[in-house]
Amino acid sequence: MSQSFTCLSCRVAFANADIQRQHYKTDWHRYNLKRKVIGLPPVTAEDFQQRVLQQRSKEENESRDTxxxxxxxxxxxxxxxxxxxxxxxxxxxxxxxxxxxxxxxxxxxxxxxxxxxxxxxxxxxxxxxxxxxxxxxxxxxxxxxxxxxxAISEDNPILINNCLFCSHHSGSMTKNLKHMSVEHSFFIPDIEYVVDLRNLLLYLGEKVCKYNMCLWCNTSGRGFYSMEAAQAHMRDKGHCKVLHEGSTLAEFEAYYNYALSYPDYVEGMDVDEEINIPELDTDDYQLTLPSGGVVGHRALLTYYKQHYSSNQEVVKKRNKLQQVMSTYRALGWKETDREIVTRKAKDIRYMKAVQSKMMMKLGVKANKLQKHFHAKVTV
Structure with missing residues (x-):
């Protein structure tokens, strides 16, 4: 009786041991082993080849469509x-x-x-x-x-709460900032003086996705062909930070308010706003007195009589900026020194003065574009 060589997983027989050993290295044998583990019957070689062709055509269609x-x-x-x-x-x-x-x-x-x-x-x-x-x-x-x-680019990572330096996705802007701080050591400079956090992040996202720029090299560094190349450069070089000094301070002027560092600053005060005398405020259904009292219309008496228990009071959500600052403090961040903030505020005021002076010179030159000037002759 001749000795037979078989494979129990594929349920086939072989003429010699060499063919059996070659069979154990095939994808068909591995596929049947996986089916045997989960309790499924083996497939024949013809069925396996057909499934392989179907999978390849499916992958080609998906790659072509997606x-x-x-x-x-x-x-x-x-x-x-x-x-x-x-x-x-x-x-x-x-x-x-x-x-x-x-x-x-x-x-x-x-x-x-x-x-x-x-x-x-x-x-x-x-x-x-x-x-x-x-x-x-x-x-x-x-x-x-x-x-x-x-316009904001459709590929801006901040719009979908994606990281500025990698492809990580977060559920909210606060979680996105926490990820960038923990994974990439990214901190927003002078965050305690930021007044428009979302638009600041959108602006940084535009520099990365639209102009393919490094946030630290800024315009002095080399350009990149794609957003992924700029992100890889910032990760490899440790440039996951914002250049916020010197002439670049004017670039972020719209997102900061260094008037918060003034000693006489009051929360909600606009430095350039004119002071208005309080007037009697009225509308169709209520009258606000100068003392702060409100006189309501009798038609709304039902609503004015409503009383809510103390446990039903609405609790305001924490400001996103405060949440980010608490995360920064947990990571060892400290507020910016008052002297540095004062110096930055002076630099911004100086740049504003220079800009207004240049605009005035430009306006004066624009009034001298006439070719001939005729002086007035008084008789």
Missing amino acids: STYCKACRKAFSCKKAFDNHLNSIKHKSAVSLLSFNGKENLTLDDISSPVENKKDQAHNASVEEGSYIEDIEEVDSDEWDEDDD
Whole structure:
């Protein structure tokens, strides 16, 4: 009786031991072993090959559908839904109209989109098309480009609570700031004087995603081809911080209020606001007296008689800025020295004075553009 070599997992027999050992190294055998562990019967070699072909075709279709590149805007999208939303955006439609204005009258979806290539190919294509793209820019009205610069990019990571330095997603802006502080040692400079935290983060996100800039190198550093390259540079070089000194103070002026450091500052006071004498405030249903008392209309007597128990009082949510500051303090952060803050406030006032002086000189020069000046002759 001849000796037989079998595989119990695949339920097949072999002529010799060498073929059996080769079978144990195949994907078909591994697949049947996994099915045996979960209690499923084995599949034949023909069925296994058919399943492999189906899986490959499915992966090819998914990669073709989920990875799309817009040629008109020169942007890559990771999923089909994001690409469809981009096609309906005003920015994309203006780019397509610009292409049609330059000679491409009938544009189809295949003309403005293509499967995503690797990052090196995208960077190469962007550099090759740069010359023709500059010509397109010259033909667009300057007002349209100003409006486009002021708009928030769709790829801004802060809009979806993503990290500025990696692809981590958080449930809220506070959790996002906590992640950036713990993982990347990112702290907002002079956060106790910030008056517009969200717009400050959106502005930083625009610098990273739209202009591919390093927050620390700012304009003095080299440029990057993509947002991912800028993020990798900041992580590798330890540049996960904001340059907030010298001439860059004027860049963040709209998001800070250093008047909070003044000794006579009162919370809610506007430094440039004129003082108004309190007047009698009235509307159709109530009258507010100068003393602060409110006289209500008799039609609202039912509502004025309502009383709520103390345990039903509304508790105000903590300010997001206070939550972020408490997180910073837990990580060892300390408030900025008063002398440094005073010096920054003086620098900002000085830059404002220089700017207003330059604007005045420009206005004076604008009044001297006439070619001939005729002096008044009095008789």
